[in-house]
Amino acid sequence: EPEVTQTPSHQVTQMGQEVILRCVPISNHLYFYWYRQILGQKVEFLVSFYNNEISEKSEIFDDQFSVERPDGSNFTLKIRSTKLEDSAMYFCASKVPTVGPTGELFFGEGSRLTVL
Amino acid sequence: GQQVMQIPQYQHVQEGEDFTTYCNSSTTLSNIQWYKQRPGGHPVFLIQLVKSGEVKKQKRLTFQFGEAKKNSSLHITATQTTDVGTYFCAGRPGNTGKLIFGQGTTLQVKP
Numbered sequence: 001e002p003e004v005t006q007t008p009s010h011q012v013t014q015m016g017q018e019v020i021l022r023c024v025p026i027s028n029h030l031y032f033y034w035y036r037q038i039l040g041q042k043v044e045f046l047v048s049f050y051n052n053e054i055s056e057k058s059e060i061f062d063d064q065f066s067v068e069r070p071d072g073s074n075f076t077l078k079i080r081s082t083k084l085e086d087s088a089m090y091f092c093a094s095k096v097p098t099v100g101p102t103g104e105l106f107f108g109e110g111s112r113l114t115v116l
Numbered sequence: 117g118q119q120v121m122q123i124p125q126y127q128h129v130q131e132g133e134d135f136t137t138y139c140n141s142s143t144t145l146s147n148i149q150w151y152k153q154r155p156g157g158h159p160v161f162l163i164q165l166v167k168s169g170e171v172k173k174q175k176r177l178t179f180q181f182g183e184a185k186k187n188s189s190l191h192i193t194a195t196q197t198t199d200v201g202t203y204f205c206a207g208r209p210g211n212t213g214k215l216i217f218g219q220g221t222t223l224q225v226k227p
Contacts, residue, residue: 035217042204042217042218042219042220043153043204043206043220044217045214045215045216048213048214055213056212056213058214091159102146102164102166104149104161104164105159107158107159107160108158109157110158
């Protein structure tokens, strides 16, 4: 069964360092998302991406964050200068094209980011 | 901002008892989805509801979408230990594509 894959599974970094989290969405999916989940809390929307551009983003997704689809298969989330509060599980998700805003999200296993 | 509230936060039940989690949105939703997250896992899609007043069943799970499309519920009949996990509702406000998750209800089932 096709799945969304994410790397790394766990990254430990020092505050102020740049981090890149990578995702390979399911191949025929065209909508891509990043969510994050601080330990024990809810899943928070960060950004959605379609047709090589950001379609929506949340207040959390400030100038320190960026997304890219560099080669037609990978979808990356970059955090330029990590802060302690960026420590969380980051989930990538993808979705098939649908008519209107419907359709299930397929989530990857997540990348756990620990900022020291 | 747009919020999706979910209660209760935790529920401990004896195996065989029923379980219900409730979801309320501050705005009308175009659709609502339910996801299950096992401990240490990722959210896995359960179902999507689109129509006002819609009710869908999956074996022991019953999902409802309110008439005003602002609330939803998930009811599990006769819980089993395999039902353990956190159940999230997630709604799409208006015509936006983003899915906003509730806080989740963590279900523990005692055998």
